Amino acid sequence: MAATALEIRDLSKSYVVNGAPLPVLAGISLDVAPGEFVSVVGASGCGKSTLLRLIVGLEQEHDGRLAYDGRPIDGPGRERAIVFQEHRLFPWLTAVQNVEAGLARSDLGKSERRRIALEHLALVGLSNFAEALPKQLSGGMAQRVAIARALVSRPGLLLLDEPFGALDALTRSHLQREVLRIVRQEGLSAIIVTHDVDEAILLGDRVVVMQPHPGRIAEVIVEEEGPAREPGTPEAVALRRRILHRLGED
Template identity: 45%
Template sequence: MADGVMAAAHAAVSCRGVGKTWAAGTTRAHEALRGISLDVAPGEFVSLLGPSGCGKSTLLYLVAGLEQPTEGRIDAHGAPVSGPGPERSLIFQEASLLPWLSVWQNVTFGLTLRGASVAERTTVAREVLARAGLSEAFDKRPDELSGGMRQRVAVARAMAMRPKVLLMDEPFAALDVQTRAKMQGFLLDVWHATGASVLFVTHHIDEAIALSDRIAVFTARPGRIKATIAVDMPRPRDLEGQQAIALRRQLTALLQDEVDRAFAEQEALSGAG
């Protein structure tokens, strides 16, 4: 679905002219995002692809309500985003589990803050951990789990809140190639089962192709949307097929100038220091 066609009230997430300047009005001010307009439909999987430092993660924080935009407006299901809400769950690159709690207690930590009973929390924990293939880890501590298992617990913790929008900031970046591929399959299973919308930040072209309905390609800082590419391929996707190869070439060409610009800017900043 093309940006701007869908009415904001019907979008899971709607960004209109969104900009963000960190430390605005100070000598340390820098513009992270400029003029971002993007709609995410209910149940849609959209990836944000771009060079380091282009503001992809910043946009997630704005949609999550952890930060406010300097310009523009963000709505979620027709309501302005003015702060965090349980309908929007953010998953970071690191699992960020509480080491002194068991797996099921970590998964239901948000429900604990809501005042849910132990019976309700254990029921929800068993349900989401079964979906994540982690029933046997119910009473384990995070340090007893592998990296992939900890990240699955983090996804299960987000799903325990039954969000309508799942915001993911390079959640598989620290995993090895094999575990990363398995986690991508797990994420697609969760997405299909829940019907949540997903906004997914990645640096990896193949990961974006494997997962997304659409890919928003970002420019170097200040981040703007250079192009939005639909991925019209059945899942699971053959990344060695001709369609994927053509898409990979298209995305590589779109990103090349932006990566070069971002690298040149970082070199300039290093030289100035």
């Protein structure tokens, strides 16, 4: 396997607003190694969500190089999955059917799909809710189903676009640790985009600090494993202060 899973080189992106180009990302360069968890933190409007949309392939126009496993990204692909801030489950499908929707393009038979979908519901602790409709699930449970749906096609890279932003503090803390466990267990690469500095510190092997107008990388901080990532430790507090200071500059 290549030492780089995701390769971003000099990536720039502009939208046209009122006839004039408005740069949203400028000169982003970042490599993500296999099995690495990268946090991207920045104020709203720094282009961090646009970055994820480019990586997942929802948007394709850009300058610079964007490649996964050595192949340029030109649209959505099985190997790159995303979880959005809203769960985006199909309200007319049950939890297990929603997870099966993640296998839309697989050649597996019907019963095999069902089996794998149930396995992934178990992975996020929702075995008992396979037949529930999204409206019957709490926000945290719905987001777990969305995570199962993202993982069911066995992607190599999991993209998380403020996935816990709409959840209460306790649920958020549970889900953060659970996602971390799953990502490690499955050997995935992951990128989480967030404006929550503690979350970025907790999850990231590296924290990428972005600044807006146009979106660019201000600093990349490598984190050690261990207690330094736990909110409240002196190391984490110092790191938090450093990141907040960075975010305050513009």
